[in-house]
Amino acid sequence: MMKQRELERWCGGRERRHGPLKIKTEDESCVFADTTVAQALMVGVNTLLCLATEQSQGLLVLLSHSQGLSQATCRPSLVYDITACHTPREGWNGTQIDRGRHRLRTLHSNAPETLSPTIIQRRDLVCATITETERDNTSEKRASKQNILRLERKRARDNLQLTRDEENIHLRAKRKPSPSSPASVPHDPLRETSTPSAAPPEQNPGLRAPLPTASMKEPDAIKLFIGQIPRNLEEKDLKPIFEQFGKIYELTVIKDKYTGMHKGCAFLTYCARESALKAQNALHEQKTLPGMNRPIQVKPADSEGRGEDRKLFVGMLGKQQTDTDVRKMFEAFGSIEECTVLRGPDGTSKGCAFVKYQSNAEAQAAISALHGSRTLPGASSSLVVKFADTEKERGIRRMQQVASQLGVISPMSLHLGAYNAYTQAVSNHLVQQQALVAQSAYLSPVATVAAVQMQQLAALNPSSIIATPIATPIATPIASITPSSGTNTPPTIAATPVSALPPPLAVNSYPPVPAPPNGQSASESLYTNGVHPYQAPSPALDPLQQAYTGMQHYTATYPAAYGLVGQPFPHQPALVAQQPQQPQQLQQREGPEGCNIFIYHLPQEFTDSEMLQMFLPFGNVISAKVFVDRATNQSKCFGFVSFDNPASAQAAIQAMNGFQIGMKRLKVQLKRPKDANRPY
DNA sequence: CGACGGGACGC
């Protein structure tokens, strides 16, 4: 009879893993297979539209498909009921969801071009039941009704997923303040189908029995989070506000665990689920309590577990589109909890927005219908609608931004933890230098936060390794770092903010980019290391002066390096000793005594250039060589870097010795002098 | 665990 188990198997997962696209019962009574992949073109890469086959008359299934169309895999978490039609050639452009009609159509898989759906009803498919009682019915229309997947809400997560009834009420309430009677709910074939079934009562949320007692809550009651409450309002003050929507089961102002301070928000549970929906509908963002400058928030608490996957990122907006414009575009697909166009400090649109629905299903519907559906005026390509970054992805994105600000190239290729630590190590080096020059400046809070975030994120990836660490000189420190004292001490962030240097101040011997605005010539910048020597006549300057001296040496020895001055960074600073024409010839130059360092525990995949990049921030790298086994061409995981001055070598050792990559720590020390430690 | 270079050619 029912192949419920199998359906559940691939319908039940809410994770984003993909299973093979095959939707059928064991007896093949209902089949949505990858034969319908072609239809997916109609709705974009994030969805897979399965037209009903003859066996599954009258049903249309819209499946999320996060891998693109080349693979017939999908996340079959959603099922959409049938809707109106338009032709696929038109795409979904401008299609409106008509929730007022519940028209079922029988669609034939062999004629997909002529039929295409418009969604009128959305539901999460958590558990599907196929009723086959009337499969032999001769009336096609009738059969289609009988073959409907009956959908059941999954309680834990999708608690607020609206049933059809609730949704109707919801919508009506939005249009008319005074709710109409349930009798006015439009004829609903879905409900009609499900009512006479043998389904247990709890699968029919619309037909709940009355509460036994008023002091109990319904099993599917919703805990609401109430925000933007004035702190002088306590439970007793709030109660009247919310009581008008139904009997309150529990109302608790949220207070700080330790201080007992009113946090300006509360939890509210009504006895009846519907009361919660009503209250949310009537109040959320609709009213503002006295003394507040933002409207009250009434929405399911986080503990209701419907957290993610309902917020969309919308890209490729025109610059002139407002929150309202975007909202109008998206409200057809569900109840929007928030809708914000991102703007820069000057108020100009960034051309993108966030739209948060109340449910994942709504978000899915919006993606299906809108992604790529049109090109807005002023946008360079078609509309982008996708799920917003997760918290984790956001962190990565933030870090990448920090990285680009720091001038680090290809942070993508850097695994998080190592990159973070590396940035710290470099910053450490920089801050130490800068502290000599600018002791009284303060690190911007933004930079501090960014650094801390990176630190935290790094903690999530303890086993990460550097794949392609490429760093260019960094002109702005991200944080104050405690000097790694001694060996094998990993860099750590210190609480004390230090300096954010003025932009033109470059590090070590790297030419500042862009050129300083004060009229210095580029070569002068290089020569003075961005700092006029007479600016800071402190005895503490010795190391800097050493570096400076070293650089003089360098400039004297390799005058060709002047050619590097003023080059934009993407144009790799690279080997300073390198002659442009024949890079290969110059890789094996050893620096003076004390300028060569030995690095061990390099990641296997580290190449010369990567190691070079890694040590560039500490000075002029004359050569960087990872040793490879000649037979296997595999790295031997150690190498040498030569600087043109001892101070750079010391700085590199100081910063990078003990630097953790994966499970190992770099060993960075001075290269032993030739012939030293030879047993004979 | 320790490990410290510059490696080579056939025509």
Next chain:
DNA sequence: CGACGGGACGC
């Protein structure tokens, strides 16, 4: 090609 943030989610 753009990725937020305002103010909170207890016991």
